[in-house]
Amino acid sequence: MGLLVVRLGDIYLLNVYANLDFKTVDSTLLGIIATYIGVLRRRMDADQIIIAGDFNMDRRIDNNPTGSFFPAQGTYPTNSFFDAILDMRFSNCMRKFNDEPICTHRNNKSEYPWEIDHMFATDGLYQRLASIDVISAEGLSDHHPIVANFD
DSSP states (O other): OEEEEEEETTEEEEEEEOOOTTSSOOHHHHHHHHHHHHHHHHHSOOOOEEEEEEOOOOGGGGGOTTOSSOOOTTSSOHHHHHHHHHHTTEEEGGGSSOSSOOOOBOBTTBOOOOOOEEEEEEHHHHHHEEEEEEOOOTTTOSBOOEEEEEO
């Protein structure tokens, strides 16, 4: 698990890598994210924040859509994890132009289109989001990069 915080002018980026190995969501990651968001807002007066990266979880995991080795419905609280980020006054950039999940990961064991990479932004940035695309990166990674354009 890792978190990198970068300042780009007046925008703060929290880059997330969550190596959860498909176990129950580790609340430690959410606590670390919440702590950094609080520090940025209180000490840096930050109002333009992006949280993005490889979360290694998809909201649909809670429903066990593939019938694979995932835990039973209701025992894998990814929806609660993502709802907590939204409760911190962030919006899901992936949903601004697409109602349905977008495949961000190619799994060699499954054809299921997992969206395990995510981008969230505070309201001002979210309103400026002009486009968001997921680009195929075959040969480079099993993840597809998310490319966002903010006006």
